[in-house]
Amino acid sequence: MLAALLWSIDGLFIRPQFYILPAELVVFLEHLLGLAILSPFILIFWPKIRALSRKSWLALAWVSIFGGLIGTLFITKAFFSAMDGNVSFATVVILQKLQPIFALLLARLILKERLGKRFYFWAATAIIAGYFIAFGKTGLDWSQIDWRHSGALFAFVAAFAFGSSTVFGKRITNHLDYRAVAALRFGLTSLLALLLLILSGSLSNIGLVSSRQWSLLTLIVMTSGAGAMFIYYFGLRRVPASAATVLELFWPFSAIILDYAFNRNYLNLTQLLALVVLLFAFYQISVSGRLKKMKFSGRVIRGQDKGRVIGFPTANLDKVDIDLPHGIYVVMVNHNGRDYLGLMHFGFKDIFKGEVSLEIFIQNFSEQIYGEKLEVSVLEKIREVKSFASPELLTETIKKDLEVLQRFN
Numbered sequence: 001m002l003a004a005l006l007w008s009i010d011g012l013f014i015r016p017q018f019y020i021l022p023a024e025l026v027v028f029l030e031h032l033l034g035l036a037i038l039s040p041f042i043l044i045f046w047p048k049i050r051a052l053s054r055k056s057w058l059a060l061a062w063v064s065i066f067g068g069l070i071g072t073l074f075i076t077k078a079f080f081s082a083m084d085g086n087v088s089f090a091t092v093v094i095l096q097k098l099q100p101i102f103a104l105l106l107a108r109l110i111l112k113e114r115l116g117k118r119f120y121f122w123a124a125t126a127i128i129a130g131y132f133i134a135f136g137k138t139g140l141d142w143s144q145i146d147w148r149h150s151g152a153l154f155a156f157v158a159a160f161a162f163g164s165s166t167v168f169g170k171r172i173t174n175h176l177d178y179r180a181v182a183a184l185r186f187g188l189t190s191l192l193a194l195l196l197l198i199l200s201g202s203l204s205n206i207g208l209v210s211s212r213q214w215s216l217l218t219l220i221v222m223t224s225g226a227g228a229m230f231i232y233y234f235g236l237r238r239v240p241a242s243a244a245t246v247l248e249l250f251w252p253f254s255a256i257i258l259d260y261a262f263n264r265n266y267l268n269l270t271q272l273l274a275l276v277v278l279l280f281a282f283y284q285i286s287v288s289g290r291l292k293k294m295k296f297s298g299r300v301i302r303g304q305d306k307g308r309v310i311g312f313p314t315a316n317l318d319k320v321d322i323d324l325p326h327g328i329y330v331v332m333v334n335h336n337g338r339d340y341l342g343l344m345h346f347g348f349k350d351i352f353k354g355e356v357s358l359e360i361f362i363q364n365f366s367e368q369i370y371g372e373k374l375e376v377s378v379l380e381k382i383r384e385v386k387s388f389a390s391p392e393l394l395t396e397t398i399k400k401d402l403e404v405l406q407r408f409n
Contacts, residue, residue, distance in 0.1 A: 001250040001282075003232035008255040010224030013262075015076060017216050019083050021209065022202045023076040028193035029209070029217050031068065031186050034226030038183035045180035048355065056175050059168040060184055067165025068189030069196070075158035081151030095155035096251075100127050102163030103245035110167055111323040112294065113242050119285060123246045126281035130249040132274035163245060169233065170241035171323055175356055177348065178233035186226060237326055238384060243285055253278055294378045296322050300369050303359060310391050312398050314345070314359040315369060317376075322346070322358070327381045328401060330408060333362050334375040340365050341405050343398070344376070347385035361398070363405060379408065 018026045042049065052060070078092045104123060107113040172181050197203040209217075221227070236244050253275060298317030307314040315333075326347035333340045342362040349357045360376065382404050388394040 001247050003228040003235070004248045004250040005254040006224045006228040006231070008251050008258060010220060010228075011079065012255060012258055014216055014220055014224065015079060016083060018076075018213060019080055021213070022197075022200075022205055023073055023080055024193060024196050024200060025202055025205050025209075026076055026217075027069065027072045028190065028197055029206075030072075030220050030225045031190040031193055033217055033221045034186040034229075035183070035190050037221060037226050038179070038186055038230070041177075041179040041183040042187065045177055048176060049180060049184065052176060056172055059171040060181070061188070062168040063165050063172065063181075064185050064188035065192060066161040067169065068185050069192045071158050071161030071165060072189075073193075073196075074154040074161065078151050078154035078158060081154060092151065092155045095152060096159050096162075098156065098159040099163040099166075100245045100249065102160050103166045104242050106164055106167040107170070107241040107245075111170060111241055113240050113323075115240065115242055119242065122281045122284040123242070126246050126249050126278055126285065129274045129278035129281060130251075130253075133253060133271050133278060166236070166245045166248075167241045170236055170244065170325075173233050173237040174323060174326065178237055179230065181233050182226065182229045185229065240325060246285055247282060249278065250282070294324065295376065296378075297373055297375050298358065299373050300371060302370060303357075307359070307361065310395050310398075312361050312395075314361045315374065316357065316359045317374065324378065325381065326385050328383045328385065329381050330379045330404060331360060332377040332379060332408075333360060333365075334377075335362075335365075335367075335369065335372070341408055343401050343405070344378070345385065363402070 015026075075092075075096070078095075082092050100123065104120070169181070169185075194203075239247075300315045301318050303314065303316035324346055329344045329346065331342050331344045333342050340362045342360045342365075344358065344360045346358050347356065349355050360374075382401060386397070388397065
């Protein structure tokens with residue numbers, strides 16, 4: 001939601017200042033400057049970047065091509081088209097409301113995020129509320145959109161690009177530190193945008209960038225560009241992609257507030273009611289956006305025996321390439337036809353090394369199972385992964401986590 005706030009500042013006050021420049025040049029420069037800020041993280045996490053699976057690299061490529069290049073380029077072109085008067089700003093915004101729909105569908109198809117009916121009800125409510133916030137005064141409806149016009153088409157493509165990027169971004173943040181993900185996205189998008197500039201012959205236009213626009217580009221990097229993506233990926237690894245894309249509807253809410261604060265444009269009754277509904281929907285999404293059961297299997301490998309030292313031995317699994325938000329989960333483990341309740345840790349062991357671990361404490365179980373295969377059913381997420389200052393604090397927390405298992409016995 002904080003990232004969405006920064007994006008709304010960009011759309012209202014900053015990006016229109018680049019209207020006279022080619023959109024692809026604006027996209028290239030903002031990503032190049034963002035890369036200059038984030039590039040140290042590529043060096044810090046390079047060993048883990050090199051070890052990424054093919055599946056993760058494909059996800060990263062999708063995020064860079066669609067979320068970085070196509071999405072940013074087309075939404076910029078859409079707003080430039082609105083400034084030309086060829087399409088209304090309202091049309092651009094309403095078509096952006098399609099983004100959560102694309103993301104929800106793709107999260108279900110690609111990430112297998114199976115969320116409850118309650119979540120989808122409040123997701124739909126949030127999308128509808130966002131529509132009324134944006135158009136409570138103008139009353140724009142779908143029949144007013146000229147789908148043949150390039151501005152409308154640009155906004156439609158941007159909605160798909162950003163929505164799909166949320167889904168694949170979630171996939172990559174499960175397996176690589178969010179700082180490295182943001183840096184790689186800006187690096188790959190910079191290269192793609194440079195190639196586009198060369199092919200279109202627009203690279204020479206860089207001389208048209210004024211000193212004031214360079215200052216604004218720096219502001220974009222620190223706020224709606226690299227700054228926002230840094231914050232966004234930090235949050236994305238903690239929530240399902242389905243929830244993240246709906247929470248991005250904070251954009252119309254924040255845009256309305258900023259419009260009042262700076263332009264003294266007041267909300268009418270319809271918009272105020274929609275605002276209340278949207279905030280309530282956000283709350284419901286945050287408490288209902290938990291994944292339903294998912295299953296996977298993995299083979300037990302040797303770990304560092306840290307759990308055994310504090311009295312809670314865990315089974316480390318080789319299956320860390322799963323699409324699941326990081327956290328501590330209640331799980332059901334099947335071994336040789338018998339089911340056992342347990343607690344699963346899925347997340348980074350050391351955030352600076354970027355190493356992901358998946359280990360399970362199996363309740364009432366003491367067999368040696370190195371090399372054996374376990375079937376795991378994820379039942380419920382109970383908390384986020386935390387760092388502890390001492391083994392004693394970790395032990396106390398694990399004991400509290402184990403009390404949750406009583407509900408499943």
